[in-house]
Amino acid sequence: MTKQILKIHNKSDIPDNIVQKENQLIEKCIEIEKQLPTFMKDFFIYLKNGVALSTRHAYLQDILFFCKYLLLETNLTKASQTEEISQDDFNGIKARDINRFIGDYCTRYIVEENGTPTIMENHNRALARKKSSLTVLFKYLFRDEIVKENITDGINPIRLPKPQPDAIKKLEIDEVAKMLDTVESGLGLTEKELIYWEKTKHRDKAILVLFVTYGLRLKELQQLNISSFNFNRGDFKIYRKRGKEVNMPLNYSVEKVIKDYISIERASDDQISEKHKDALFLSLQKTRMTEKAIRQLVKKYTSIALGTTPSNGYSPHKLRATAATSLIQNGFSIYDVQNLLDHDNVTTTQLYAAHKKNVKREIVDQFEWLEEYDHKK
Known part of the structure; x- marks a missing residue:
């Protein structure tokens, strides 16, 4: 099926090519949001209005990846699809579960595509971004009383190398x-x-x-x-x-x-x-x-x-x-x-x-x- 090309009615001073590209990224964000639990809807609105578009996309990708991990690698949910994960399931997640996801699973996992397994590795910079995405999510869910505990204080720190001028x-x-x-x-x-x-x-x-x-x-x-x-x-x-x-x-x-x-x-x-x-x-x-x-x-x-x-x-x-x-x-x-x-x-x-x-x-x-x-x- 051919992907439909969006026509943009641009009423701003920003050139059409930039507006077109931004809207393509917005569409990608919306597609990811459709795969995530509905109780996160207010969080999606927060991302939409509170962070840069590229950051919104990166956060959503990381959160979807975490939700897939919950389905495939843990007993923390009985859902069969990521969008079916419940608010109660998220209330059962502890800091140690996040630490296992970031510190153990994300460092080295296998992705199978067309029958060919590929080993994927993430180093500290990529792990820090995933930690940041989940920290923002859980802080928001706690603030909006969707989860009962703020588990983010128990998430392990990730040490990043200090940039060296040389x-x-x-x-x-x-x-x-x-x-x-x-x-x-x-x-x-x-x-x-x-x-x-x-x-x-x-x-x-x-x-x-x-x-x-x-x-x-x-x-x-x-x-x-x-x-x-x-x-x-x-x-x-x-x-x-x-x-x-x-x-x-x-x-x-x-x-x-x-x-x-x-x-x-x-x-x-x-x-x-x-x-x-x-x-x-x-x-x-x-x-x-x-x-x-x-x-x-x-x-x-x-x-x-x-x-x-x-x-x-x-x-x-x-x-x-x-x-x-x-x-x-x-x-x-x-x-x-x-x-x-x-x-x-x-x-x-x-x-x-x-x-x-x-x-x-x-x-x-x-x-x-x-x-x-x-x-x-």
């Missing part, structure tokens, strides 16, 4: 130059890659320059439209997490690569279907590039800069880290970089600041008190 993967400035030289000249590409490069080099260059200039998230770049750009005013519009609209200033480098791509390489409007006519970055099939295609493109060019295989190339998120550390190394404050990259917390930006090499040496060398050593004077 572990942040990024390109050095000379590697960025090499990457941009590759996309400019084709040097380092295979014969097969060169065939495609001839048709997409201006597009690829524009994508890479946008990533390393602004540290855009993959989703933010993939959603860009022709109408996002106002060259007369020298800015372009992006939509951050939680639908936050932001105007970003254009510099000369970015303006040039975008204009070159549009004028030299991008297909003309009469060759593009109505659905993709406003999309900035197009595939060779003249449709909006997917996040997967952009990710593969970035891995290909970064692997050449790093001197490694395409599978070991860097993701777009590593170019976000590259932008952050490059800006800090060029003297911009962590608060300016936090603002540009849209970090919720400045401590995230501080991780990139720690990458500035020999920062103490640079400071004291430029701050001599004795005149004979002060080169500035």
Whole structure:
């Protein structure tokens, strides 16, 4: 059966492609909610209005996974379907049951698909997210008197490794130059890659320059439209997490690569279907590039800069880290970089600041008190 394509009546200022994608995710959330117990309905409303859409989807996935575990792996319910699990069943769940689910079952379980068993493993970061989903659920159910006890205090902590600045993967400035030289000249590409490069080099260059200039998230770049750009005013519009609209200033480098791509390489409007006519970055099939295609493109060019295989190339998120550390190394404050990259917390930006090499040496060398050593004077 062919899946029905939703038609969206968009009355907001947000571009249709972004509204369409959000509604597709909303539909996925609704499908999961249909499989969950009806006594959770008010919790679904809470998620709908209280958290980001991607978080809502992640929580629902985790809760459905837990409900399936209750059916298949425990004696905590006599229900045969997840939606049949009762309020009384949830009242019988103790903290130790959650700890067994997260600490034992989730670390290693088997999924059978088409008769082939696959071992699935979750490490601490994934386990912490599942713990968070269930903690939010049980706190809500206790608050609304659906369960009688707040069992969340008894859920075992999960220790996450502290992010280490030295572990942040990024390109050095000379590697960025090499990457941009590759996309400019084709040097380092295979014969097969060169065939495609001839048709997409201006597009690829524009994508890479946008990533390393602004540290855009993959989703933010993939959603860009022709109408996002106002060259007369020298800015372009992006939509951050939680639908936050932001105007970003254009510099000369970015303006040039975008204009070159549009004028030299991008297909003309009469060759593009109505659905993709406003999309900035197009595939060779003249449709909006997917996040997967952009990710593969970035891995290909970064692997050449790093001197490694395409599978070991860097993701777009590593170019976000590259932008952050490059800006800090060029003297911009962590608060300016936090603002540009849209970090919720400045401590995230501080991780990139720690990458500035020999920062103490640079400071004291430029701050001599004795005149004979002060080169500035």
